[in-house]
Amino acid sequence: MPSKKNEVMLQEVLESLDNSNGLFVIDYRGLTVKEAQSLRRKLTDAQAHMKVYKNNIVKLALAEKDMPNLDHILAGTTACVFYEVDPVEAAKVIKLTSKELNKIEFKGGISDGQAIDADQALAIADLPSREELVARFAAAVAAPLAQFVRVLNGPAQGLVTALHAIEDQKNEQKAA
Template sequence: MTRAEKEQLVAELTAAFSESNAIVVCDYKGLTCQELEHVRHLAAQNDAHVKVVKNTLASLALKNAGIDDLQLRDTNLMVWGEDQISTCKTADKAATEFKNRFVIKAGALEGKSVDLATIMAMAKLPSRDELIGMLLNVWMAPIRNFTIGLDALRQKKEEEA
């Protein structure tokens, strides 16, 4: 890779990391190429991005994006996206599917570095669509109960008649 290519990659990653609300650093040692493609497919489904980047280039991009606290060692895979929960869920799902070969190390949420426990807690939260579904279910409950009551009243009146 030439110096110009490296500078271009750092610039692209800096822009991507600056715009994203969640960045998860994972160790992917031991994954096959097909399994790595599966992780990329998981990320694409959740509007997240995955890239294997050299530590020095990733560190420069993170520093330029204003995230100085992340320490990158060994092999690292970066997962980032705008939605914090879906990005954390993507990394958690990959870590669950590929135990001991895909490990979440650390991450950053809204530009501040966080530990593994925070990322795991974010992965357990329901997504935006699930929360909207729960809210609609709560809003529809009184109407549903009212219609069930009216139907029971109708059946009772029919039996009496």
């Protein structure tokens, strides 16, 4: 019979899985309390949160939710980073913190309902953020429109330039 503490932990994991779009599993070995708090704050800003659970409890929760099996990466010192919206922002935070501290390592995770390995998690961190993609899309849509407006404006601008030239020419003739 499982202990009450483990049942509560299982419910927490199930709730985190329900409230997130996926998760990354990281090795956080060697992080100080202050570094872990800093990482948690950065993840919160990226709409993600990091929790440390027993690996077996996470495996049970994943099985209960019919999610991909992560037995091969849920071993040793692991923490789960649950992201609510955008996996890119959470992955970027983990990658940048990893570079700063040289203590965190991706082990894998689940993204779009599929199990991913550490290399795929790093590739997600290298993707542009949602805001960057929206800005790029807006620029791509706006560029042809701006060019179209310039083309429409061309004949009118040419007419104005020609009228100014005629006016300047007449002013020169009056002055002479």
